[in-house]
Amino acid sequence: MPQVCTPVYKRGTVGKGVLTPLAAKATASSSPPEPTAATAFIAGPSGLACEQVPLARIADEIGTPAYVYSSAAVREQYRILSEAVGNLRHRLHYSVKANSSRAILELLRELGAGLDIVSGGELYRALKAGFKGADVVFSGVGKTEREMEEALAAGVLLFNVESEEELHVLDRVALRLGMRAPVALRVNPEVLVDTPHPYTRTGEKGMKFGIPFDEALAVAATAIALPNIDLLGLDMHVGSQISQFAPYEVGIKRLLHLRTEIERGGKAKLTHLDIGGGLAVTYNAETEVDVGKFGEVIREIVGGTGLNIIIEPGRFLVGNAGVLLTRVLYRKRSGGKQFIITDAGMTELLRPSHYNAFHRIEALVPNGRTTVADVVGPVCESGDFLALDRQVDDAAPGDILAVRSTGAYGFVMASNYNSRPKPPEVLVDGSRFAVVTERESYADLVRGERADLDWRES
Numbered sequence: 001m002p003q004v005c006t007p008v009y010k011r012g013t014v015g016k017g018v019l020t021p022l023a024a025k026a027t028a029s030s031s032p033p034e035p036t037a038a039t040a041f042i043a044g045p046s047g048l049a050c051e052q053v054p055l056a057r058i059a060d061e062i063g064t065p066a067y068v069y070s071s072a073a074v075r076e077q078y079r080i081l082s083e084a085v086g087n088l089r090h091r092l093h094y095s096v097k098a099n100s101s102r103a104i105l106e107l108l109r110e111l112g113a114g115l116d117i118v119s120g121g122e123l124y125r126a127l128k129a130g131f132k133g134a135d136v137v138f139s140g141v142g143k144t145e146r147e148m149e150e151a152l153a154a155g156v157l158l159f160n161v162e163s164e165e166e167l168h169v170l171d172r173v174a175l176r177l178g179m180r181a182p183v184a185l186r187v188n189p190e191v192l193v194d195t196p197h198p199y200t201r202t203g204e205k206g207m208k209f210g211i212p213f214d215e216a217l218a219v220a221a222t223a224i225a226l227p228n229i230d231l232l233g234l235d236m237h238v239g240s241q242i243s244q245f246a247p248y249e250v251g252i253k254r255l256l257h258l259r260t261e262i263e264r265g266g267k268a269k270l271t272h273l274d275i276g277g278g279l280a281v282t283y284n285a286e287t288e289v290d291v292g293k294f295g296e297v298i299r300e301i302v303g304g305t306g307l308n309i310i311i312e313p314g315r316f317l318v319g320n321a322g323v324l325l326t327r328v329l330y331r332k333r334s335g336g337k338q339f340i341i342t343d344a345g346m347t348e349l350l351r352p353s354h355y356n357a358f359h360r361i362e363a364l365v366p367n368g369r370t371t372v373a374d375v376v377g378p379v380c381e382s383g384d385f386l387a388l389d390r391q392v393d394d395a396a397p398g399d400i401l402a403v404r405s406t407g408a409y410g411f412v413m414a415s416n417y418n419s420r421p422k423p424p425e426v427l428v429d430g431s432r433f434a435v436v437t438e439r440e441s442y443a444d445l446v447r448g449e450r451a452d453l454d455w456r457e458s
């Protein structure tokens with residue numbers, strides 16, 4: 001069984017360009033200190049910039065809409081969380097669903113991260129980005145047999161199993177492959193979780209995720225008895241955009257209690273505890289999560305347990321490392337309201353319409369005037385908006401806006417609705433930038449659609 005390791009870094013080195021060749025180069029060519037997530041996007045002489053690259057330059061060259069990510073901000077967030085958890089035996093398994101771009105995955109791999117995946121597609125991406133199976137934990141409530149086969153073949157570190165039925169299927173698949181499946185049971189700790197939207201809560205009673213707490217011991221006994229399963233750990237994930245520590249504290253304590261019960265019979269020895277992701281980021285004026293305190297809380301509860309701790313941050317690492325650039329197409333008034341119509345909408349950024357999520361919006365070059373307006377996209381849905389009734393820069397057609405804090409659950413939730421090609425993704429590192437995902441073409445939209453139909457008789 002591969003050891004979970006603590007990434008190796010020296011205080012003050014990660015994020016200063018020593019860990020990656022990319023960063024080393026950027027630092028060599030420029031003297032300013034590496035920016036943090038909070039300062040990666042700041043106004044410069046040519047308007048809002050990402051690190052040392054004016055965003056207007058990217059919009060000019062690459063066009064809009066486009067996602068732009070700061071590599072320094074990702075590195076810095078990784079460093080902050082690693083340092084907060086400190087010398088606890090742990091590994092950060094980045095939750096790929098937050099932003100699965102290969103460039104982001106490679107950046108995190110260079111920092112020492114493992115991954116948390118939820119599909120065969122994410123496993124494919126992980127391997128393409130240079131991760132090994134042993135770097136990966138496989139979560140998700142509906143794994144297919146094919147996905148299990150692929151993950152076994154890759155040698156994933158753990159399957160986070162969410163039901164008794166899944167356990168039986170995994171046992172069968174492992175037998176078929178002549179392998180043993182390493183398992184952690186994802187238990188629903190049934191804690192109260194406060195998140196901005198009910199859709200991002202997972203650890204409350206009655207949700208589809210995890211094994212109900214009162215059944216977990218029985219399912220563990222089944223896992224121990226199954227011939228092709230190795231029960232190695234417990235797992236929870238209580239929700240996303242969480243800014244209190246109580247759900248973690250209560251949830252982990254419940255899992256540790258369960259561990260004692262499971263090990264009582266002497267038939268199992270658990271080695272891993274996966275506490276999930278969920279740490280909040282700042283979207284507007286919220287108080288920032290005290291990550292140092294989070295680390296203290298976690299260390300205090302699990303420090304003496306001898307378990308390898310897995311943490312699955314997604315949003316915390318990438319959320320504030322990205323912006324969506326969009327161009328104002330038109331202005332209009334209707335029913336006494338102002339509308340700013342942009343070339344990005346719910347197809348590029350679903351979060352405002354799906355969760356009523358708040359994203360700051362600002363002009364790259366503000367003209368000093370503001371107005372109250374709905375900022376809406378071009379999609380044929382009344383629910384297609386980026387902001388409602390918002391005091392924003394009084395932008396004119398042609399102006400470029402940055403929609404902030406869109407590095408997590410932005411591009412990954414983009415769709416082709418209204419036959420809109422997906423936007424490109426651009427990575428900035430110091431004074432340089434690169435397109436890491438091309439803008440889709442019209443041809444991409446119909447790729448896979450057949451002109452000659454191969455009818456089959458029933």
Ligand code: LLP
Pocket residue numbers: 095097098116139140200237239240241276277278279312313314315316351355408409
């Ligand atoms: N681990 C598991 C098992 C998860 O389901 C998730 C997220 C994470 C880790 C990472 O959570 P994070 O650290 O990013 O909060 N689309 C929603 C968020 C859905 C989160 C789903 N699970 C949004 O845009 O707010």
